[in-house]
Every structure is written in structure tokens, then in C-alpha cells.
Amino acid sequence: MSNASYWNTKWKSRSNEPANNFAERVYKQVANKSYKTILDVGCGNGRDSVYFANKGLKVTAVDFAGSGVKQLQSENKDIECVLSDISRMQFKSNSFDVIYAHLSLHYFDDKTTTKVFEDLYKMLKKGGSIFIKCKSVDDALFGKGKKVGENMYKDDHVRHFFSKEYMAEKLHNFTIIKIRKTSSVYHYYKSAFIEAVATK
Numbered sequence: 001m002s003n004a005s006y007w008n009t010k011w012k013s014r015s016n017e018p019a020n021n022f023a024e025r026v027y028k029q030v031a032n033k034s035y036k037t038i039l040d041v042g043c044g045n046g047r048d049s050v051y052f053a054n055k056g057l058k059v060t061a062v063d064f065a066g067s068g069v070k071q072l073q074s075e076n077k078d079i080e081c082v083l084s085d086i087s088r089m090q091f092k093s094n095s096f097d098v099i100y101a102h103l104s105l106h107y108f109d110d111k112t113t114t115k116v117f118e119d120l121y122k123m124l125k126k127g128g129s130i131f132i133k134c135k136s137v138d139d140a141l142f143g144k145g146k147k148v149g150e151n152m153y154k155d156d157h158v159r160h161f162f163s164k165e166y167m168a169e170k171l172h173n174f175t176i177i178k179i180r181k182t183s184s185v186y187h188y189y190k191s192a193f194i195e196a197v198a199t200k
């Protein structure tokens with residue numbers, strides 16, 4: 001199954017959930033700034049997009065899974081929903097004050113990951129902030145399934161597990177504020193992550 005059809009099926013059956021804790025923590029860091037626009041990269045069915053929109057931010061939400069994006073758009077006319085592959089987004093340079101990616105950038109091979117991070121750098125405004133959370137090499141799913149690349153495994157879908165060093169390498173254009181390991185229960189499983197905050 002391709003990653004797109006995996007997620008398309010997933011969002012068809014998953015009901016609306018409250019915002020992720022990561023979104024709440026990100027909002028605390030941007031609330032006192034003059035930021036107005038945010039790009040939710042790999043929004044899924046948009047629980048965090050809705051959260052940010054309710055906080056007064058102008059949200060653009062991108063995902064390649066039509067089922068999630070359509071549901072989000074039909075229920076939230078004020079959110080600009082874009083059906084697109086993250087590796088082929090077509091936004092202009094300097095478009096967003098904030099870029100937010102919750103568990104959506106750990107699916108690409110190294111070459112594509114490099115391109116995606118370069119694209120995100122261009123799309124972010126000078127003075128803007130980027131917040132990223134990815135699965136880490138310490139996650140319980142690391143090593144499960146068929147190895148399809150360096151730190152990449154295909155189980156029910158392909159995942160590219162990040163280390164702190166790999167995150168730093170990909171963020172080299174940005175000014176890195178913080179990169180740290182975290183762990184929590186995500187969808188019933190204890191999971192390990194790399195979280196990053198950076199600015200342009």
C-alpha cells in the first residue's frame with residue numbers, strides 16, 4: 001500500500017480528536033509574537049489546524065490524503081486546505097510566519113527530505129519560526145519491517161526515523177533554537193520523538 005492510500009484510508013475512519021499536545025506547546029511559544037500566518041504541513045484531518053485557527057491564526061493546511069483534507073475544508077471554511085504532496089508544495093517564498101509539522105516529515109528518503117527542508121526554509125518569512133516533531137531512531141517501531149534506506153523501514157507504511165544529528169543537518173539553513181528527544185504515548189503506543197524549534 002502506498003503511503004497516500006494508507007493515510008487516505010486512515011482519515012476516512014478516524015473521528016475528530018483534540019489538538020496534539022505539541023500544538024499547544026507551540027502556541028505558547030508564538031502567542032506573544034506578532035505572527036499571523038501558519039502552515040500546517042501534513043495536517044491529516046486537521047485537528048491542529050482547527051486549534052490554531054481558533055487561536056486567531058490564518059491557517060494553510062496541506063496533506064496528500066484527500067479524505068482528511070476534504071473533511072477539514074467542509075467543516076472549516078476559514079482554513080485554506082491544499083491537497084498536495086509535501087515534496088511538491090507550490091507556495092511562494094516568504095509566505096508564512098510559522099511552519100508547523102507534527103509527525104509529517106519522517107516519510108521521505110534523504111534526498112527528498114533535504115529538498116523539503118530547503119523548500120520550507122524558502123516559504124518561511126524572515127523572523128519566522130518552524131516547529132517539527134518526527135519519530136526518532138529510539139522509537140519502538142525502529143527496525144520493524146523491511147529496511148528501505150538508512151534509518152528507513154517499511155512496515156504498514158514507510159517511516160524515516162530521525163536522530164538529533166540528522167534533524168540538525170536538515171535544518172542547517174535555519175538558526176536552530178532547540179533540538180531534543182521526547183517520548184510519550186501516541187495512539188496507545190509508547191513512542192520516541194525528535195522535536196525541533198528553529199528560526200529564519
Ligand SMILES: C[S@@+](CC[C@H](N)C(=O)[O-])C[C@H]1O[C@@H](n2cnc3c(N)ncnc32)[C@H](O)[C@@H]1O
Nearest residue numbers: 007042043044063064065085086102103104107
Ligand atoms: C501521523 S499523521 C499526522 C497528521 C497530523 N499532523 C496530526 O498530527 O494529526 C501524518 C500525516 O502526514 C501526511 N503525509 C505523509 N506523507 C505525505 C506527503 N508526501 N505529502 C503530504 N502529506 C503527507 C499523511 O497523509 C498524514 O496525514
